Amino acid sequence: MGVGRKLKHWIGDERVDLARSRLHEFAEQSTERHLRLAVTGLSQSGKTIFITSLVHHLLHAHRSGSLPFFEVAASGRVVSSRDLSTASEHPFPLRQALAGLSQDPPQWPESTTGLSEVRLAIRYRRPAGLRRVLGETGTLYLDIIDYPGEWLLDLPLLEMSFEQWCEQQTQLFAGEPRAKVAQGWLAQLGEIDWTAPADPAVLRRLADGFASVLQQLRTGPDGLSLLQPGRAVLPGEYAGSELIELFPLMIDHWPSGEVPAGSYLDLLRSRYDQYCEQIIKPFYSRYFSRFDRQIVLVDCLKTLNRGEACFEDMKAALSAILESFNYGRSGFLRRLFAPRIDKVLFASTKADHVTANQHHNLDRFLELIVEEAQRNIRFDGIETRSLALSSIRSTQAAQAQMDGQVLSCLRGISKENGEEVALFPGEVPTELPGADDWNEERFRFIDFAPRRLPLNDLEAKHHIRLDQVLEYMTGDLFR
Ligand SMILES: Nc1nc2c(ncn2[C@@H]2O[C@H](COP(=O)(O)OP(=O)(O)O)[C@@H](O)[C@H]2O)c(=O)[nH]1
Ligand SMILES: [Mg+2]
Known part of the structure; x- marks a missing residue:
């Protein structure tokens, strides 16, 4: 405001004065931005691993090239990042999770049962065109909140x-x-x-x-x-x-x-x-109303493995969960608070359980499961997409010969017995399975032990598409 006043005396033009002071205010506001990004999913869907890996890659984004599709990182604009989680009431167990994943042999972290959060401050250089107006650098305060999808299943009780x-x-x-x-x-x-x-x-x-x-x-x-x-x-x-x-x-x-x-x-x-x-x-x-954007993680492959009852039940649970984002239908959500979520990403986790040529099918399969919910969410003006990802890629592509044909296979360490396995996990269907599709042999997506996540020297091969998630969820804020 001070600058604006002086300009007024000097230029003596009301309109110029107003425009300048607005710009100045805008510049002040926009050196800091805040985003509360919530991550949910049913238990075992991969929330803890996802957040651990995402934050780990983010904290190294200024010096590793592990996020090629995350523009601010790939173009070298991240100056540095800091973990401010200790200031939080429910800190996410990042250090414990990383310790387990980086040890030899690495271990998946213990399962978590409540709400926790990571707070990061990411300092970045602005794109060239904006520097003159907004200043050289900006800071994004990013809160990532982990909470059980099971809690969203309670929403319908409010109406009964x-x-x-x-x-x-x-x-x-x-x-x-x-x-x-x-x-x-x-x-x-x-x-x-x-x-x-x-x-x-x-x-x-x-x-x-x-x-x-x-x-x-x-x-x-x-x-x-x-x-x-x-x-x-x-x-x-x-x-x-x-x-x-x-x-x-x-x-x-x-x-x-x-x-x-x-x-x-x-x-x-x-x-x-x-x-x-x-x-x-x-x-x-207290919590939900303060989220700005939401990621919903789904373990599609587990349900295909376990069969029809598991699959149908998961589908029903997922649509109950998604009611929480359907502000149009859930009138009583609007009565509780003013909705603020403007983006929802659906992610199918553990994409490393299938061969690379199946990732597109996995995207499509998840889309089929959440199709109706996505339509409703879009109707409410919320942006949404679905994507298959792997937080910690634990398999490698391999090839096998069968009947003179070359098959794409996976190699990894079995989670169950710690032995090295090579297998052809099967194809992800591109239509929702009907009653006849549930035979014993069709799907064989086994669980793998983690591949070691290094504490430094992160590379793009350590994950699948975490960079695309970051770009979609936060890319527009690094301006
Ligand atoms: N292969 C593989 N397994 C994963 C990945 N993410 C999660 N998992 C498996 O899923 C289990 C549950 O993950 P976790 O993050 O604890 O789930 P949460 O209950 O949603 O927090 C882990 O113990 C792993 O076995 C991944 O990216 N790749
Ligand atoms: Mg967890």
Whole structure:
């Protein structure tokens, strides 16, 4: 403003004065930019590894050439970057993850269960044309937030009463594999008089039982994802809290008439309301509403391996998750806060599990799964695309001869037994599989042990397309 005032006296022209002072203000504002980039996905989709590798490559972007499609890095405009995560309330375990991945033999990091964040400051030189107006350099403050996709599965509860939720879950648990896994637990529900005065210890036992049913469904052979309440699966900061001792009442005969105060049913119903008010809503208003852009990670290959039940369930879970970005439909999201996310990237992780000629199929396959959600998101004015990537490329291309033909194969170390394997993992379908496509032999995408991620001297071959992710999500801000 000071400069503007002086100019006014000197030039004596109101209009010039105004234009100059605006420019000056703009220049001041634009030396610093902030971006809150959220990363989510169901558990094991690859969030921790993705963030670890992305941040590692970013922190080396000023001197390694590992990000050829990330323009600010490739053109040598990154001056330096700093990790400011210690200032955060929930720091992301970057150092531990890197230590494991860079040791010999390298190890995948432990799985994480809550929300955490990395804070980076990236100092960059502006493109030549903008330097004169905006100054030589600028700083982007980049927060990357990791949170479980499972928590987004709770959003629909906000629009349902406890009774409606119970009815919906009863239908869901009538199907396999849920019915079989929950059988014993469901029988316990039948033994209780739900109108009798509640004993909190009994409710706790049942809630623990339900949480372990959900865990079994998640880790069992079908690897289910559509599990509620999300905090019973991944409690985060609510571990051990009474607030998450909640389960759907799935009984044949719902008690009729007035619900006596202090009864089991009364207590369970008020737990449900508390869960909505004290856990779901605060998550959206405190965290979700402050995200600027979102990356959703999906492990498409796992679901193809595990078969139809896993695949269909993941598809349903994913569309439930994507409701959180569908502001048009979710009117109550708008009532909670003013939406601010302007870009959503869907990424199919672990692309190193397939040969390079299948990456395009993997892009396409993910697109098919999220097609409808993407259409709705675009309608709301949000930019979106899908992409296959690998955070830590752990396989190498190889070739094999079979019946006189040359086949593209992969070589890597098996995660399960640590032995070197060479295999032809199969093709990624370019259409959603129908009931006939699920035969045992079709897909063989095995898990690999990580290839060592060096602490220095990073190269483009250590990942697949992380640079494209960075360019799409942040490229426009390095001006
Ligand atoms: N081959 C390969 N495996 C990966 C990659 N990213 C993740 N994984 C595998 O996926 C598992 C889960 O990843 P993690 O990041 O912990 O998932 P999260 O639960 O979403 O945080 C890891 O233990 C690895 O086995 C990758 O880029 N390549
Ligand atoms: Mg994790």
